[in-house]
Amino acid sequence: xxxxxxxxxxxxxxxxxxxxxxxxxxxxxxxxxxxxxxxxxxxxxxxxxxxxxxxxxxxxxxxxxxxxxxxxxxxxxxxxxxxxxxxxxxxxxxxxxxxxxxxxxxxxxxxxxxxxxxxxxxxxxxxxxxxxxxxxxxxxxxxxxxxxxxxxxxxxxxxxxxxxxxxxxxxxxxxxxxxxxxxxxxxxxxxxxxxxxxxxxxxxxxxxxxxxxxxxxxxxxxxxxxxxxxxxxxxxxxxxxxxxxxxxxxxxxxxxxxxxxxxxxxxxxxxxxxxxxxxxxxxxxxxxxxxxxxxxxxxxxxxxxxxxxxxxxxxxxxxxxxxxxxxxxxxxxxxxxxxxxxxxxxxxxxxxxxxxxx
Amino acid sequence: xxxxxxxxxxxxxxxxxxxxxxxxxxxxxxxxxxxxxxxxxxxxxxxxxxxxxxxxxxxxxxxxxxxxxxxxxxxxxxxxxxxxxxxxxxxxxxxxxxxxxxxxxxxxxxxxxxxxxxxxxxxxxxxxxxxxxxxxxxxxxxxxxxxxxxxxxxxxxxxxxxxxxxxxxxxxxxxxxxxxxxxxxxxxxxxxxxxxxxxxxxxxxxxxxxxxxxxxxxxxxxxxxxxxxxxxxxxxxxxxxxxxxxxxxxxxxxxxxxxxxxxxxxxxxxxxxxxxxxxxxxxxxxxxxxxxxxxxxxxxxxxxxxxxxxxxxxxxxxxxxxxxxxxxxxxxxxxxxxxxxxxxxxxxxxxxxxxxxx
Numbered sequence: 001x002x003x004x005x006x007x008x009x010x011x012x013x014x015x016x017x018x019x020x021x022x023x024x025x026x027x028x029x030x031x032x033x034x035x036x037x038x039x040x041x042x043x044x045x046x047x048x049x050x051x052x053x054x055x056x057x058x059x060x061x062x063x064x065x066x067x068x069x070x071x072x073x074x075x076x077x078x079x080x081x082x083x084x085x086x087x088x089x090x091x092x093x094x095x096x097x098x099x100x101x102x103x104x105x106x107x108x109x110x111x112x113x114x115x116x117x118x119x120x121x122x123x124x125x126x127x128x129x130x131x132x133x134x135x136x137x138x139x140x141x142x143x144x145x146x147x148x149x150x151x152x153x154x155x156x157x158x159x160x161x162x163x164x165x166x167x168x169x170x171x172x173x174x175x176x177x178x179x180x181x182x183x184x185x186x187x188x189x190x191x192x193x194x195x196x197x198x199x200x201x202x203x204x205x206x207x208x209x210x211x212x213x214x215x216x217x218x219x220x221x222x223x224x225x226x227x228x229x230x231x232x233x234x235x236x237x238x239x240x241x242x243x244x245x246x247x248x249x250x251x252x253x254x255x256x257x258x259x260x261x262x263x264x265x266x267x268x269x270x271x272x273x274x275x276x277x278x279x280x281x282x283x284x285x286x287x288x289x290x291x292x293x294x295x296x297x298x299x300x301x302x303x304x305x306x307x308x309x310x311x312x313x314x315x316x317x318x319x320x321x322x323x324x325x326x327x328x329x330x331x332x333x334x335x336x337x338x339x340x341x342x343x344x345x346x347x348x349x350x351x352x353x354x355x356x357x358x
Numbered sequence: 359x360x361x362x363x364x365x366x367x368x369x370x371x372x373x374x375x376x377x378x379x380x381x382x383x384x385x386x387x388x389x390x391x392x393x394x395x396x397x398x399x400x401x402x403x404x405x406x407x408x409x410x411x412x413x414x415x416x417x418x419x420x421x422x423x424x425x426x427x428x429x430x431x432x433x434x435x436x437x438x439x440x441x442x443x444x445x446x447x448x449x450x451x452x453x454x455x456x457x458x459x460x461x462x463x464x465x466x467x468x469x470x471x472x473x474x475x476x477x478x479x480x481x482x483x484x485x486x487x488x489x490x491x492x493x494x495x496x497x498x499x500x501x502x503x504x505x506x507x508x509x510x511x512x513x514x515x516x517x518x519x520x521x522x523x524x525x526x527x528x529x530x531x532x533x534x535x536x537x538x539x540x541x542x543x544x545x546x547x548x549x550x551x552x553x554x555x556x557x558x559x560x561x562x563x564x565x566x567x568x569x570x571x572x573x574x575x576x577x578x579x580x581x582x583x584x585x586x587x588x589x590x591x592x593x594x595x596x597x598x599x600x601x602x603x604x605x606x607x608x609x610x611x612x613x614x615x616x617x618x619x620x621x622x623x624x625x626x627x628x629x630x631x632x633x634x635x636x637x638x639x640x641x642x643x644x645x646x647x648x649x650x651x652x653x654x655x656x657x658x659x660x661x662x663x664x665x666x667x668x669x670x671x672x673x674x675x676x677x678x679x680x681x682x683x684x685x686x687x688x689x690x691x692x693x694x695x696x697x698x699x700x701x702x703x704x705x706x707x708x709x710x711x712x713x714x715x716x
Contacts, residue, residue: 078636079437080467109438110470110630114637137599146653155657158650167599175599177592210659228585234535234665235593240650241495241525241533248638251649272468272630278436279472280606291609292516292598295504299513301568307592 006330006356007322009347014039016337016346017054023340024061025068026089034091041123042323045314046178048187049123051323055332057089057119058340066119066265072096079104079111082248085118087265093118094269098127098138101273105136109278115269116247124269125178128166129308131273132174135282139165140271143243145252148182149223150233152210156223160186161239166308169293170286176308181236182224189224192216242270322349364688364714365680367705372397374695374704375412381698382419383426384447392449399481400681403672404536406545407481409681413690415447415477416698424477424623430454437462437469440606443476445623451476452627456485456496459631463494467636473627474605475618482627483536486524487666489631490532493640497523498629501601503610506540507581508591510568514581518544519597524666527651528644534666539594540582547582550574600628680707 014035021031038057042050060066067087074083074096081100085093097115104111121127124140131138144159160182167175184204192200193216205219206212213219226232244251247268276285297304318324325333330344337344348356372393379389396415400408418424425445432441432454439458443451455473462469479485482498489496502517518540525533542562550558551574563577564570571577584590602609605626618624634643655662676682683691688702695702706714 078467080632080637082637109436110468112468112630112632137604139596150658152659152661153657154659157654157658165596165599167603175595177595179589179592183586227589228541230665231537231585234537237533237535237654237665238497238523241523241647242632244650245525245643245646246495246632246634246637247646248642249646250642251646251653272470274438274470274600274604276604279438279440279604284606284608285603288603288605288607288609289599292602295609296515296595299511300508300515301510301512303510307588307595 004326005324007324007349007351009322009349009355010039010043010319012347013042013051013323016342016344017051019342020054020058020336020340021061021068021089023342024058026061027069030088030092033095034089037091037095037122037126039323040315041126043315043318044126044311045318046123046125046311048185051325051333052329053122055336058336060119061089062339064264070265072118074100076100076113079108081111081113083113083115085115085265085267087117088119090119090121090265090267094121094124094127094140095130097269097271098130098140098273101138101271102131102134102136105131105273105275108275110272110274112270112272114243114247115267115271116249117265118267118269119265120267121269123178124162124164125166125176125311127271128164129174129176132166132168132176135168135276137165137167137274137276138271139163140269141239141243142267142269143240143247144267147186147224148226148232148236149206149210150226150229151206151212153206153223154208154210158233158236158240160224160226161236161243163235163239167289169306170290172293172309173312174308175293175306176311181226181232181239183227183232184224186224189216189219193220239270243268246270320353321351322353362684363682365682365707365709367680367707367713368397368401368677370705371400371409371681374700374702375409377700378412378416378694378698379419379426379447381700382416384419385427388446388450391453392447395449395453395480395484397681398673399484401673401676402484402669403676404481404483404669406543409683409691410687411480413694416694418477419447420697422622425618428623430476432458434458434471437466439469439471441471441473443473443623443625445475445618446477448477448479448623448625452479452482452485452498453488455627455629456488456498456631459496459629460489460492460494463489463631463633466633468630468632470628470630472601472605473625473629474607475623476625476627477623478625479627481536482520482522483524483534483666483669485629486522487532487534490524490526490534493526493634495523495525495632495634496629497521498627499597499601500625500627501598501605502625505544505582506584506590506594507564507568508584508587509564509570511564511581512566512568516591516594516598518582518584519594519601521593521597525647527664528648530651530667531670532666533651533664534669539584539590539597541585541590542582544582547574547577551578597628601626604628678711679709680711
């Protein structure tokens, strides 16, 4: 086993995260629901958005930037629901909204919805997957604060506004796709700064005067560049309009109309769920999606996969062998444990999935 | 005036195109509706998808690949409509579906729909614009035959599946965005071949063995590359699932279940229209979209525009000064005119919008 990395049992991690959130005052059921999303994100290999975020989430709960006692409330009509996150952890508000949409889509062809006053939702593909595992199509996007701009911009113009969707694939794992509109995630610039790297690749970012830069500090002070220039901006604007302008919140900032006071949980989202049974019928849908995914895989080379297949394989493996975490993250989790009064004593696994001594 | 380019009155062009389609057997009202979309596409400066396509559309009508006598039929419930294009010109079936969705969205928050058995729809932004000009949000995407693949693919894996959307912007022109998922349009490769260019830029295409190529002929035989690698493929798959798998048609080819016989009009689409009045209320929507478009423009440099502004300005100018067309296109239109018995005698304009002699 790698000296720096240990593998931890996902169930035990889930129990510990539940306890840690509960230690911050989150109701046990809500804590468990959020923990389940977070751990599954790591199980599927999306390590940047899973357990690694727990220290930040606990900080936000303790600082009141997300509300431990929040009760996300869903209401709606006209095939459109709204979930007021009430300042909750994003995992909770997004799951609540998606579950409501899934329920309503049993009876109807399409259910759309918005989420407001929410903490950051992490990896959006997880919520779309919830729906696809029940035979439904789902799309979800989240508005983020401005972080991105085209060359020439003198301030951050728009968020990198992630998008995710999932489809059920008959006889296969769901197709799940998740992306943001920036060329690369800002985390890459943060990492370069932390590692005191001399340069970042050209094309990632611009400096505060709007000029392209490879200097990590100038990039940090500036804006991330969109993927594919204007196309990336156009996709980010789609999300701004759906997840932002329809959310009932004001644009930007604490104290904005409709927002929680004090800058609490300012994220918002848009989603829709479609039930193929009520559109073209299950058989026609299954036949079409089976045919095009098969064609795509057949012609795309021996290593070809559709989005979601690699994550599903990773989940299968990590359910047995555990979730790998490096010493730095484990140290942070131990610190969280002592802060919230729930010591980080989570079972480690060996490579073959047996419990590791110690 | 440029020796090669003349400007033609858009109203007169519209009348002539109506007559040309009617000369192929299209009912006058339908011919006028299709002509209106096509001419407006050119008015807005999208010259590749406007009047320049009329010769191809007439060829398709005459060959029976689109059906002159088609009657697109819209049906639906559960907030979801379906428009069977019946083999019509894409401009007709897409407009019919969008108009039905706009009508239904007066009463409800979201109306989605699919279009099947349709001719190619041209520039999708035009249909989204129809909705935004009535205060509604619209999204539309069209499935295309496979044309795109990642390096290593030995055949075209998936379409470049265009996406468009539009939002109403209070006090401004609608925000309209339109893109395909390929790095560049295949028309660029066709042009390079036609012009016997020695090379195309790297990153546009792969050859039939899946290797990146700059040889125009190898690119023509191969596949177009997606924008932003896997992200472009992921967006194309979203469209394949929504516009393809929900359409009720079979994947690919004439004779596919649900398709017209003989490979007639195989395009399909997905769309949704949202009425902000029934979601968060008009005032909240207007306030939010006004704020973020203003922020975007304020920080993005002196030349900054949001998508749709340049097209709107072009439309204003061309309504007065006419639509510029080069001698080659005019020659093709004259040929169309003699084929369908409607001579191309369309009023030319001078730069200041007066009728040009001759």
